[in-house]
Amino acid sequence: IRDDLVTGVQTCALPILYASRAALNTLVLQGTELDQLSLTTVVENYPGFPEGIMGPKLIRDSRTQAQKFGANYEMEKVKEIAAGKAKSMFTTNNPNELIMEFRDDASAFDGKKRASLAGKGAVNNQFNAFIMDYLGDNGVDHHLINLMDNTHSLVHSLDMFPIECVIRNRATGSICRRLGTEDGLILDKPLFEFFLKDDDLGDPLINRNHIVSFGWAKDDELDEMISTSHKVNELLTKLFADSGMILVDFKLEFGVSNGKILLGDEFTPDGCRLWDDETLEKLDKDRFRQDLGDVIESYHMVAHRLGMQIKVD
Numbered sequence: 001i002r003d004d005l006v007t008g009v010q011t012c013a014l015p016i017l018y019a020s021r022a023a024l025n026t027l028v029l030q031g032t033e034l035d036q037l038s039l040t041t042v043v044e045n046y047p048g049f050p051e052g053i054m055g056p057k058l059i060r061d062s063r064t065q066a067q068k069f070g071a072n073y074e075m076e077k078v079k080e081i082a083a084g085k086a087k088s089m090f091t092t093n094n095p096n097e098l099i100m101e102f103r104d105d106a107s108a109f110d111g112k113k114r115a116s117l118a119g120k121g122a123v124n125n126q127f128n129a130f131i132m133d134y135l136g137d138n139g140v141d142h143h144l145i146n147l148m149d150n151t152h153s154l155v156h157s158l159d160m161f162p163i164e165c166v167i168r169n170r171a172t173g174s175i176c177r178r179l180g181t182e183d184g185l186i187l188d189k190p191l192f193e194f195f196l197k198d199d200d201l202g203d204p205l206i207n208r209n210h211i212v213s214f215g216w217a218k219d220d221e222l223d224e225m226i227s228t229s230h231k232v233n234e235l236l237t238k239l240f241a242d243s244g245m246i247l248v249d250f251k252l253e254f255g256v257s258n259g260k261i262l263l264g265d266e267f268t269p270d271g272c273r274l275w276d277d278e279t280l281e282k283l284d285k286d287r288f289r290q291d292l293g294d295v296i297e298s299y300h301m302v303a304h305r306l307g308m309q310i311k312v313d
């Protein structure tokens with residue numbers, strides 16, 4: 001039994017905050033209507049933001065603030081719309097939001113190698129939220145709304161581009177096979193590459209001409225994805241370096257919500273390569289790809305080094 005029920009999430013940000021701050025049990029029900037705030041890119045009439053604030057950011061921050069005081073946002077999986085190799089996506093009762101579930105499934109080589117690794121979903125979900133928060137605090141717009149529990153996150157529903165954006169600081173993996181490059185070679189400049197997201201074709205390398213000609217994305221959208229990827233590289237190279245790790249390479253996916261390009265999917269040790277900066281020991285999914293063992297232990301070690309407190313069950 002609750003003392004207070006509030007509906008109409010975004011428009012009721014202040015009442016929700018007052019109620020939860022006053023220690024009333026606050027249950028926030030999700031509306032089914034399209035709410036104005038999540039459709040607004042720059043909100044210019046909200047008190048306290050003379051320069052304006054992005055609608056989705058305002059929603060996210062208001063929710064985080066109310067949750068700090070104990071507000072309980074009712075969020076339910078309605079229908080599974082995608083079961084990927086490592087995550088499942090569910091609709092919610094808000095048409096603009098999805099629940100992203102990180103499962104314990106591990107996959108490599110475009111699904112040719114698979115296993116279940118206990119605890120992977122939990123560490124990756126919380127790892128991703130930590131990194132997305134860090135990126136968001138540093139000006140990168142992303143889809144994460146909030147962490148729901150150990151293995152679930154609430155995200156903005158995106159219309160995903162069917163492409164993968166890869167940045168490499170050192171050569172390893174597919175580029176060495178492709179170009180015969182020495183493994184671990186430090187590149188003179190971070191290298192950006194596009195891949196087509198298509199497991200059956202083995203995610204082939206493509207260039208922007210393919211993307212534009214086939215209509216997968218437009219030129220200006222590609223410019224934005226490239227510059228955001230470089231910005232992510234600068235931010236995360238430093239973040240990992242400060243904790244004794246080399247960010248060797250990584251993959252990002254982007255999508256569109258209300259006409260705006262947001263970083264989607266995930267940033268976890270599943271989609272990047274991280275090496276210890278002294279021993280060059282691999283701390284990422286290459287441990288699974290190459291049967292090096294201690295996969296989840298390594299993910300936890302990386303999380304611990306970055307100061308994350310990962311909760312398991």
Ligand code: ADP
Pocket residue numbers: 082083084085086087088089098143155156157158159160253255264265266
């Ligand atoms: P894969 O497709 O590589 O097997 P996953 O198991 O990670 O990948 O599944 C997650 C799927 O959800 C991917 O296809 C990804 O592109 C998609 N996705 C990620 N974030 C969003 C989002 N915010 N909205 C819609 N789809 C998303």
Ligand code: TMP
Pocket residue numbers: 164166172173174175195203249250251270271272273
């Ligand atoms: P690659 O060396 O296999 O091309 O991978 C480059 C980086 O991108 C590496 O960190 C792994 C990541 N990646 C994925 O996470 N998923 C993919 O489907 C691909 C092709 C790469």
Ligand code: ASP
Pocket residue numbers: 085107108109110111112270285289
């Ligand atoms: N991400 C792809 C997969 O899960 C490729 C890889 O990581 O090796 O199969």
